[in-house]
Amino acid sequence: MSGTVRRSAIRGSGSALPEHKVTNAELATRVDTTDEWIVERTGIRARYIAGEGETTSSLATLAARRALDAAGIAAADIDLIILATATPDQTFPASATIVQHNLGCNGGIAFDIAAVCSGFLYALTTADALLRGGNARRALVIGAETFSRILDWEDRTTCVLFGDGAGAMVLEAIDVDPSDVNAPGIIASRLHADGAHNDLLYVDGGPSTTQTVGKLRMKGREVFRHAVVNLAGVLEEVLTEAGVTVEAIDWVVPHQANMRILDATARKLSLPPEKVIVTVDHHANTSAASVPLAYDEAVRDGRIKSGDLVMFEAMGGGFTWGAALARV
Numbered sequence: 001m002s003g004t005v006r007r008s009a010i011r012g013s014g015s016a017l018p019e020h021k022v023t024n025a026e027l028a029t030r031v032d033t034t035d036e037w038i039v040e041r042t043g044i045r046a047r048y049i050a051g052e053g054e055t056t057s058s059l060a061t062l063a064a065r066r067a068l069d070a071a072g073i074a075a076a077d078i079d080l081i082i083l084a085t086a087t088p089d090q091t092f093p094a095s096a097t098i099v100q101h102n103l104g105c106n107g108g109i110a111f112d113i114a115a116v117c118s119g120f121l122y123a124l125t126t127a128d129a130l131l132r133g134g135n136a137r138r139a140l141v142i143g144a145e146t147f148s149r150i151l152d153w154e155d156r157t158t159c160v161l162f163g164d165g166a167g168a169m170v171l172e173a174i175d176v177d178p179s180d181v182n183a184p185g186i187i188a189s190r191l192h193a194d195g196a197h198n199d200l201l202y203v204d205g206g207p208s209t210t211q212t213v214g215k216l217r218m219k220g221r222e223v224f225r226h227a228v229v230n231l232a233g234v235l236e237e238v239l240t241e242a243g244v245t246v247e248a249i250d251w252v253v254p255h256q257a258n259m260r261i262l263d264a265t266a267r268k269l270s271l272p273p274e275k276v277i278v279t280v281d282h283h284a285n286t287s288a289a290s291v292p293l294a295y296d297e298a299v300r301d302g303r304i305k306s307g308d309l310v311m312f313e314a315m316g317g318g319f320t321w322g323a324a325l326a327r328v
């Protein structure tokens with residue numbers, strides 16, 4: 001069609017959580033912490049922890065099936081799978097290929113993206129570029145993690161903050177009229193990385209160094225400081241790129257690291273808190289899974305509706321960070 005532009009439309013979403021929910025009170029029996037400390041500093045009240053047999057790929061597969069059902073699209077019609085994860089089943093091959101096989105949609109492209117907590121934004125932006133470039137027509141973009149397996153359960157400063165889970169979206173390439181402000185699809189996105197801050201948030205192991213999986217290490221206070229500045233910056237960039245004001249946004253679906261980061265970022269941008277989707281209280285920080293998990297929850301409970309303008313944003317280890325604006 002002439003006079004049109006190609007966009008990636010979000011056709012459906014799905015999510016999956018492990019069976020076992022762990023409350024702060026339960027954690028306090030294993031670690032020197034209290035429900036009061038965790039709630040006051042983070043807003044977290046509970047998280048889900050993967051049990052035996054629950055893996056990153058099994059959670060990802062379940063979330064992907066639910067997203068395909070919601071989209072009304074068959075697995076066989078998917079020709080691109082990008083899985084954002086820092087906790088893959090194996091060092092290689094990519095867990096995306098395991099999900100591909102589980103779903104029975106062989107052929108096409110499948111790979112993992114490692115950008116930790118901003119992994120879903122990296123995956124979404126990469127899928128969008130591949131769809132717009134004609135490399136694929138229908139994509140599954142998944143964020144899935146089992147961070148419980150890389151936590152140091154003796155370290156109260158980190159182990160109370162994270163949880164496991166998966167979220168997925170189905171994207172489809174469509175042609176839209178660029179002058180139609182209500183046309184669906186991803187309108188703009190921006191990604192960033194700054195490798196100078198490796199020592200603030202990292203895993204102290206890996207195949208090429210220690211030949212162990214390693215454990216998560218974090219200087220929480222430093223991460224907090226960078227997060228608010230970086231997120232506010234990239235959100236402004238995406239709004240400028242899209243030519244949209246902050247008032248036009250219906251919903252913000254942020255990475256769910258900490259209630260205080262969500263509040264501080266919203267304040268910095270003068271975003272009304274009631275437009276911010278919050279799941280950190282019951283999911284904790286699920287890294288790459290948190291954005292699609294939160295999105296799916298808000299779609300299924302009827303808050304996010306077809307036609308809404310939704311901003312996604314995340315920041316994580318690396319540091320990496322990014323944001324994307326879509327009409328859903």
Ligand code: COA
Nearest residue numbers: 033034037041117156157160220221223224257258315316
């Ligand atoms: N239970 C009880 N006390 C705890 C605790 C816990 N789980 N974890 C830390 N503490 C203690 C510390 O030991 C310290 O005690 P001290 O003063 O006697 O030394 C005190 O609480 C304050 O620790 P501090 O690390 O300075 O707290 P904070 O206000 O910075 O909050 C975080 C800690 C981790 C909640 C906060 O820094 C944060 O949210 N950072 C961002 C982390 C994040 O979101 N990372 C992921 C980005 S993708």
